[in-house]
Amino acid sequence: MKTGLFLIIPIFNNYWYDRFMNLRFLTILFILGSSSVIAQDESPKEIMQRVDRLLRGDSSQGTATMEVVTEHWERQVTLEVWSLGTDYSLLRVLSPAKEAGTATLMSENDIWNYLPKVDRSIKMPASMMAGSWMGSHFSNDDLVKESQLVEDYDITLSYRGARDGTNVWEFDLSPLPEAPVVWDRIIYQVRQSDYMPLWAKFFDENGNLSRTMTFSEFTEMGGRLIPLVMEMQPTDKPNEYTKLRYDMMQFDVGLDTSFFSLRNLKRQR
Amino acid sequence: MTWQRLGWRNLQRNYKRTLITAAGLSFSYFAVVLLVGWMSGITAELVENATGLSGGQIEIHASDYRPDRSLYDTIGGRDGTDVSRLLRQVTDDPVVISATPRVYAAGLISSGDTTSAGMLWGIDPNREPTVSRFLQNLESGHIPRPSHNEIAIGIEMARQLNVTTGDELVIVAPGADGSTGNDLFTVSGTFRTGLTRLDATVGVFALEDLQLLVALNRARIHEVAVAVTLPSVADETALRLASSTQADNPAIKVASWTEFSPQIEEYRVLVEGMHIILFGIVFFVAAFGVANTMLMATHERRREFAVMLALGITPRTLILTVLYEAFSVGLIAVVIGSTVTFPTMIWLHNAPLDMSWLYKDMTFFGSLVTPTFRVEYDVGTWIQGGLGLLMTSVLAALYPAIRASRIPPADTLSGL
């Protein structure tokens, strides 16, 4: 089983590495909420598998705004996003003007970046993969990670009940013995009523919380209920965060794998 | 004085022997000066290469720059500093030859089919060659010119990327404002430091071009590299510069090469200690030769000494005679030795021998050593050598001299 885990350039400062989030995981989560037919007594694994099935063949297109705040600077970028299942994605920057046209293509295990200023597409080497994507707290690695949570983690239900007045499930994910993932444990909290994820917490082996992802503004878009806002925050740098907000999203737009090509990567519209 | 004249005259009597003894002594002088000079040459090269090849003998950074070397830790922080003023403050110091600003970033260098991780150095094309040597003799092409989007790369990198002067490279580097800096650069030239880690990973840019790429304004630099007249004055100069630049740049650190390459300094001190040992061994061995000669000489002249003693010359004076003889031989040796050694050393110093037929480049403590037979000399060693030589002759003659003074006059004169 190949999993796309890419890690950083040696010389890129560690600084960048800290920011990462599993984008795939997010996608799973917001698709999770799309189905309204979910039995109450399904096992965690079954729930995840259903998600898996929902994702296969599901295409989407949308626009989003990403805000990144770090110790040294603040940025805001608007993006157009296309995706097909978990293996294909195309993200293109719309603004600011200086970076408009920069695009990232993820096709199975490869990442390509298109840089309009030099009119070149560069394939990401292994050493680049842990580098941050577009300066955010996401890494290139996360963008590509093919592994499903089900494949890499053992999922158990650790809590079922009310938290702050809402009925939630808390799933405890621990990596399978040979899974090439660095996290020792991930916990995520999901709303029972509509399967909306509320947050996900990532822990290292010493039990320390490394980062937290929160989901909010659950709105119906393109016929599905999704969290509009996802915010990722590193524990060691409490003043930093990356916030992704979907402005528009539609599903089942009829994309197939041929759309996710190098040619489309370069195309400006 | 009597003993002077007697001693000198005896030397003349057996001039061949005197000459050979003197020759042996002058050869040992030559040997010592040459060896010490050679050892000094090697350490000098080590120090020079550690400090002048790819940087200066002194480095100035923001105080939090090392060891993480973050893009953001520029001198003066986010606001930067008045670069020309800082440079002027540094070059005002009397022993500073030159200073040059540097900007560092990490990025990707791609030739299209091959991409490699690289360290990006922004330099001032006019000032840099006055501080470091690696861009002085490029393997090909020229040093990058500002505003021309040029890059110079190491020959190893050129080989890995399969490019030559004139080819285009894409440089991608995260900017200090979070953007992804990217641009096309033309290879203006290639350099060779001899150190693989530099030749395979460093890309050199004109300072302003790199600043633009990584979104740093003109006031923000990471380092000032400084060249001073001699590596040995770097420590004190660093201290002076620290105080003279303090006012304008409070959070600054001035480090001399002994701080960032301590092993080489330790080695240099070690080698200096070895000089004494070398002196000792060579002159000790030479002493045997002198002792032997003097012993034979005094034995030959025992009747002469007996006469002298009988005539009233004190044993002490006799000893002095013999010692003076030895001293004179030593003096002759110093003269011969110097006349041979000095020109040789000066010639070797200015025209080091090429030893590449025997061995190739090697590294010691991470610094380059090239196959040349190179010598460094200083008058101190020459004088010490001369004194050592004289001391050796006199000390070696001590035992024979004492023996001579103990000759029983009557017995000697009557017998044979």
Add this chain to the structure above:
Amino acid sequence: MTYFTIILPLALRNLRRQIRRTALTASAMIIGGALLIFTLSFGDGAHEQWIDSGVRQDSGHITIERPNFRITRKIEDRLPEQIRLTAEQAIETLRSTGYIDTASSKLTVLGLASSPAGARPVQIIGVDPVSEALFTTLDDLTIEGRYLESTDTLAAFVGIGLMRSLDLEIGSRLVLTAQDTTNEIAGQLVRVTGAFETGVEAADQSLVHIPINTANDWLTANNAVTNIGILVEPSHVAPQISSQLQQILGASLSMRDVAVMNWKEAMPELASAVMIDDFGAYVVNGLLLIVIAFGIINTVLMSVLHRHREFGVLQALGLTPKQTSAIVLSEGLVLTTVSGVLGIVISISLSRYFLGDGIDLSALVPEGSEISGTTIDPVVIPMFRTARIVQSFGWILVIGLISSIYPAVRASRIDITESMKFDR
């Protein structure tokens, strides 16, 4: 022969007669001989150690790899299973020579190591724990945990620098990433079993050993290797074994697919370091011997000049000038060689006895010293080689010869009648 009945005894007798002079000159040569063999044997010992250290840290005294590999260091330039097996077999056939100490096949790749705390570039070496433990020096430098064992699968042995950078402990998860043989980027989980410390930052931060089978699966290598390292004992037989291997492999494989290199070719910087050090020793000893030679010339010359009456008598009795110079020559040679050999013997015995375990130079040598990328052990153990002893003896002989030539010639020119005139 007249030589042994007349000439040699005369030479020897004269040495005995002037015992003090002989003794003094002999002492100089004894010291010379002693120093010569001392510097050479400790030098050889130090070099042997640099070489040993260097080859164990790199690819052995002899390495078998794809010709391009040394330059590209990419997994594309690996030895496929077929070639690997042929090579390993060739090595087996040469074991009977008794020179082959260990062979270790490795799959090396450059990649990344990550943990929740960060990521670092590393050199990942897939090894066979058993043979590599014999090959490498890293297992002796373990400071935490243990080296890999043959039953390990998801194990990693890392440097202390990496451990600290990535905030690891024994048993921690570590994810390795690199580009595999299908040009895809692949990840592999391992757990830290132990850590080493060499004192050299580069090694401590970037070397990772994992079991070769794990590496093989991870990188889809199909049992290929990137190099086979061979250690031989003693090191100077490396070129010989190397060419033998080349011959065996050349019979069935193309030299474009596989290259056999000895350490001098694979690590030219190290070879240079040894050369320059040897050269230095030759220069110092050479100069010293010349200084001693001057002393010898003087001594022998003086003895000739003093004995001109004796020689006159001998020549009157029928000794030819040639034979006279033979006496002087013999005197010089015997003096030089006997004292030289004595010096060598004394030096070897004393060194063996007192310093056989080596001189500890750690007070002098800076911490974490490295020469041409190889860490230096501050303890230097002398190495006594017959070749060196013969070489030293040869030099002493030459010095003896050169020093005695002029006096011998002088001796042959003695005028019989002049020398026998009454004269003091």
